Amino acid sequence: MRHLIDFGDMSRAEWDALYRRCSDIIDRPEAYRDACRGKVSASLFYEPSTRTNFSFQTAMLRLGGSVFGFADPNSSSVAKGETLKDTVKMVSGYADVVVMRTPWEGAARAASLYSDVPVINAGDGGHMHPTQTMADLTTITRLRGGVDGLSVGLCGDLKNGRTVHSFIKAMEKFQDVKFFLISPRELAVPGYMRDFMREQGMWFTEVTGLEAVIPQLDVLYMTRIQKERFLDPLEYERNKGIYILTRRKLDRARDDLLVMHPLPRVDEIAVDVDDDPRAVYFKQARFGMFARMALLYDLANQPRMDPEAVEIGRERVCSNPRCITRTEGYLPPLVKRIGGVDCCAFCDAPLR
């Protein structure tokens, strides 16, 4: 693995090796104190994401490496009048690894075409956020011994959540996971995710209530429901209580349940849940740091490498308005097949 753009690019064997490394770092952090000594990570956050940014920064620092970069585009002139390619060429001349967060879908893939050093996708718009998935899987594997065979409840806004979709997609690498999809009808998982689960032979059921299914769960993955997602605000007011996790609702759950959340939470988990040993969302954030340490350990120590020249794009092929190819016109017109359909190789949107 040279870059990490999409969790799906990794084989099960690669993930297992990465997890073993991560687990070893958790057990013996002092053994990794100089693992990236002399290495420098570029942290390019084109939109603010404090949690992810802090997690990557501390991951690198705890390996003995160092970090430079920007935390949002306003505090930087990089974005101004320069192509993504030129920024990446420049930055990859200074750094040993590039960590990148953008509002544009496919931007990390685009950057990887031009970078002399490995690129890590720290979130590209609503598209991918592979290290969040790594944090989630590390938490479950570390605390439950593995992911195979678990019953996982996903609760909240399952329609718009990038975290949830990435998590479901990652499950294709595991066996016999059962999904309980808990959401208001209007925020249910999109049709293509349902198709995906059917194709992969995953067991799933969709419900609107949390309390009835809680006793069956090994993992309850909570997500935020944003008021703005409801067409009818009254509908929101009627529904929101159903999806708030309280200590009382936890009474009927298993003793070894894991309550997870990508954070930040607003009020979808009551504060009194925090002191319950089953609440592991703050641990999950810390596990995310260790997972990123394992990843940086692998990637930041790779040699510099001149990327091969790629075709220069002459016209737009992708019609997704949030795709990186819309603003960076020189990108090559790369296509990939997803489920028999020609898709943009940057943002995965079907080509018309």
Next chain:
Amino acid sequence: MRHLIDFGDMSRAEWDALYRRCSDIIDRPEAYRDACRGKVSASLFYEPSTRTNFSFQTAMLRLGGSVFGFADPNSSSVAKGETLKDTVKMVSGYADVVVMRTPWEGAARAASLYSDVPVINAGDGGHMHPTQTMADLTTITRLRGGVDGLSVGLCGDLKNGRTVHSFIKAMEKFQDVKFFLISPRELAVPGYMRDFMREQGMWFTEVTGLEAVIPQLDVLYMTRIQKERFLDPLEYERNKGIYILTRRKLDRARDDLLVMHPLPRVDEIAVDVDDDPRAVYFKQARFGMFARMALLYDLANQPRMDPEAVEIGRERVCSNPRCITRTEGYLPPLVKRIGGVDCCAFCDAPLR
């Protein structure tokens, strides 16, 4: 000592030990070059304070540790839709020590209830700024051999200055300090500070002129007078010259006087004073860095520790509008006795 929230929490013996450490760092900085190697400090500045921020950052870097964080809330999404508790839980999962500056009184105390690692108060509104006091005491002790028995002039706005109040309170740990309080009448020390000095048996006198008392001083602590503090702007214009320290006024001072200032200065000390060997305000800033090194040396090397669960607050008990309990509703209703009065344990304001 697990956290540093208030200088008053420290015993004289603890301060003396900290100063000895600090003094050793000043004498042998190279011996401490790896003292915090592998340790990471979180620098959470919810309001900008370049001087304090730089001082803490360089203190950590000079111990071989590293730093991450934000320098003001706008360049960060942390403040957005997340409780202080959640931010602290997250950040203390990544860091070995948390340095925190906020506009809210009592915020560092609040953070210490939830943090897995030590919290240092780098200023919480107008309430406390314990490391400024450490910088002041280090300067005096290092340059005059000790604090006991000195005659200290405090000059400028003694009504509103957090620095001045903290300094006076810290003097309860020392013997026979004499205070010359030099200010316009409308900016004299508040009544409760006067009460405090009387209770502690401290010698003090209040005067409006600087020149008459200068010959008697071992230390002259200058502070800024802000024009806005005067009800009558003409009064300001009439008065300001009295409190400006010039080379000429210094003529009658002792040869071993220390002229101090917390910085930034505006024009309360004339530029020609800078070249006088008695002007130690720039040294004072540098001593502040060494004092913070001593503090970080102690705190950043402590083991992680799950804090004990605390009561969840259900209603506001403190009526101070700047108290952290006003915005963070889940904080426990902690009370402490100050001079026989029930006070908020976060901001020290008397409860009604």
Next chain:
Amino acid sequence: MRHLIDFGDMSRAEWDALYRRCSDIIDRPEAYRDACRGKVSASLFYEPSTRTNFSFQTAMLRLGGSVFGFADPNSSSVAKGETLKDTVKMVSGYADVVVMRTPWEGAARAASLYSDVPVINAGDGGHMHPTQTMADLTTITRLRGGVDGLSVGLCGDLKNGRTVHSFIKAMEKFQDVKFFLISPRELAVPGYMRDFMREQGMWFTEVTGLEAVIPQLDVLYMTRIQKERFLDPLEYERNKGIYILTRRKLDRARDDLLVMHPLPRVDEIAVDVDDDPRAVYFKQARFGMFARMALLYDLANQPRMDPEAVEIGRERVCSNPRCITRTEGYLPPLVKRIGGVDCCAFCDAPLR
């Protein structure tokens, strides 16, 4: 050399030594991994300049040192109500070297009068940018074995470009360099640069077309033409194509030509040039990092030193509205002779 304010302050021997150090760092970077261990660089960017800032930061990090500072004045309260002198006194108390970028001409020279540690000018308005020149010379020397005797084309806006003027001035240290100055007539080099080249006995010719001279060049230094520089926008539209470097124009150039650019480029070099081995502008940025490593290696390891007291300025002597002496009134009225004329020693403008 204690500070680096102006490339011209360096002798040829000093530059040669610096280049040898730089070249050794490029060959054996691992030998310098701890060369600045325990040293701290202050990065004071009073205006954003991501490229220069990143280059200096990574240079220090790759020497095992560390960095603190601000990336633009808005994210800092330093600029607020404090003189440059006081900021420098404070910061030089914390740091081992100060890297400074300002919009004010002569600011780095001013800072060097008060700093306890070496000051590096990372650009002071339109005045000087010595480390850009170092990056340029390193690129040429490393890739062509030397600078003496080369034919150098400078193309674009030669009237307003600080980079170009610095480069030409630096050539006084080298032998037999031939200049091809390629620009629209209204953006030709200013008269005083032409005088300078004549005084120094430099060979130069001025042309308006790029294609005719390309075959004769060893180095083609491209710069950006800003539309706003043209009095007549139609003139810009008519001209811009002439100065855009394309793969086709390169067909007639030598095989060992170096195409350089200070970056960021907008469209003055077509994207398809990037894959030509003669395009070295991204390498040039990386060489800039190595050149800054050599400089920091020398300067950050120098001992602290109390600067001698300087005269306090009482009135303005320089009439350049962008000169640092206009806003920092206490600066001494220093004068230097340039070509027999009395000039401001900060900004080099002739005094009236």
